[in-house]
Amino acid sequence: MSTIWVVLIAIAALVAGVALGFFIARKYMMNYLKKNPPINEQMLRTLMMQMGQKPSQKKINQMMRAMNNQNQSGK
Structure with missing residues (x-):
């Protein structure tokens, strides 16, 4: 029973990390392109x-x- 919880928490942390990383990278690139137009x-x-x-x-x-x-x- 406890291994299921560990796996679920690991999957939830992975999904949250990917989502958070995506939004941080997106915000960084938007600011970069605004300051340095192509x-x-x-x-x-x-x-x-x-x-x-x-x-x-x-x-x-x-x-x-x-x-x-x-x-x-x-x-």
């Missing part, structure tokens, strides 16, 4: 120049706004 205006300008386009500030602002809107709707 792409910025300089990267976008370089990318457009590599594709052979002459990027105007208006076009860069438009693309950054579109990416930010997409990130906001994805949440």
